[in-house]
Amino acid sequence: MADMLLKGQDKNGNGLKNQTIRVGTRKSQLARIQTDNVVQMLQNHHPHLHFEIIGMTTTGDKILDTALSKIGEKSLFTKELENALERNEVDLVVHSLKDLPTSLPPGFTIGAICKRESPHDAVVFHPKHVGKTLTSLPEKSVIGTSSLRRAAQLKRTFPQLEFKDIRGNLNTRLKKLDEKDDFSAIVLAAAGLRRMGWENRIGQILSPTECLYAVGQGALAVEVRARDQEILEMVSVLHDGETVLRCIAERAFMKHLEGGCSVPVAVSTTLKDFQRLALASPHLSLPLLGSPQLYLTGAVYSLDGSESLRETMQMNVKFPLENEDGPNDDIQHVGITAKNIPHGAQKAAEKLGLEVAELLLSKGAKQILNVARQLNDA
Known part of the structure; x- marks a missing residue:
């Protein structure tokens, strides 16, 4: 007031x-x-x-x-x-x-x-995979995440995918995703992407049945x-x-x-x-x-x-x-x-x-x- x-x-x-x-x-x-x-x-x-x-x-x-x-x-x-x-x-x-x-x-x-x-997690896809979901990615696609919580749940839900650690702030991680072929997608907090004005990069929101949040x-x-x-x-x-x-x-x-x-x-x-x-x-x-x-x-x-x-x-x-x-x-x-x-x-x-x-x-x-x-x- x-x-x-x-x-x-x-x-x-x-x-x-x-x-x-x-x-x-x-x-x-x-x-x-x-x-x-x-x-x-x-x-x-x-x-x-x-x-x-x-x-x-x-x-x-x-x-x-x-x-x-x-x-x-x-x-x-x-x-x-x-x-x-x-x-x-x-x-x-x-x-x-x-x-x-x-x-x-x-x-x-x-x-x-x-x-x-x-509070949900979001998936940001490599430009060559825009329009896909984690389910439709090719087998053995590499997903980047710095979170044990995300990796453990997603390995369980998507056993056909591989998971690799990725560090850095949002800008750094998105740059690593876009400019190299190391990752097919990365998983980030939806809140951070929205606050940065990058909601258009969100390709998939993970529901609690797919991934409970932090x-x-x-x-x-x-x-x-x-x-x-x-x-x-x-x-x-x-x-x-x-x-x-x-x-x-x-x-x-x-x-x-x-x-x-x-x-x-x-x-x-x-x-x-x-x-x-x-x-x-x-x-x-x-x-x-x-x-x-x-x-x-x-x-x-x-x-x-x-x-x-x-x-x-x-x-x-x-x-x-x-x-x-x-x-x-x-x-x-x-x-x-x-x-x-x-x-x-x-x-x-x-x-x-x-x-x-x-x-x-x-x-x-x-x-x-x-x-x-x-x-x-x-």
Whole structure:
């Protein structure tokens, strides 16, 4: 809300009014586009503030000759940004949520999760294969992907194809696809292609029956210092209720399995009977009273896709009236602080993620993931 008063401000807008808010981001073109979008949304809500964007290079940006799953660092695309946040060199950081580990460093929190773009994976074909699908590609065609999750599922669904690691930002990977004959197609997040304005390159969207997506894929997160209540309050206007609940469930599932990029873990979520109601402020969508159902499908795979476990469960996330279940100012759910989303609904979403993970563990998921981790490390 443009005239929203932040903590520490009076009715004249003093407090953060004259401050410059420093925003950390990776330097890639996609990261800058995503950060520009978030900053523009914040500027719209807080026209009295000035925002400065500070680009940084992360470990994941530097190491391009090794598969992501083999680098052995959980915070490949976030560590340097979080270091700057800790040193007070920036006030907030914009991430792709799927890059953020389910356990954040002490003192940090996800202060906002923006409305999710499509979480699905997309196939981009070599120019000579435009118009085809993965099914219609010639046998032994090579598909590029940097994700164990994608490779494991697609090997299972398309055993006639071969899969090879490909690294680099979107621009680099598309150049490798177009200018050489090493790959017949590559698999990327649909959200990134759309944000770059390259939706016309999408040749096929993979459905959840073909390829479940990554935890948090398609959502943007704003990470802040948990003690900075003014900044936390400022960014919280960006929270999207449905996206928050889906991502809490997904992150809780991943955390309980102790998953990460070194093992194939995948999800799909939907929130049904979810009616939106703009309450006091038009920017914040919260659901009406009722009984919306949150569905989570979670799965684990062996590296070659030959073994898998997949289960779907649902949870009633009936929303009480705002704050009906008590204040939740300092409560985090898998690293997310969402004061303006009722605590009971967040708790139900987290419980759903835990229960799906527990069900898979009871059926042998730990053994599948341990073997996958050992083979990947080897």
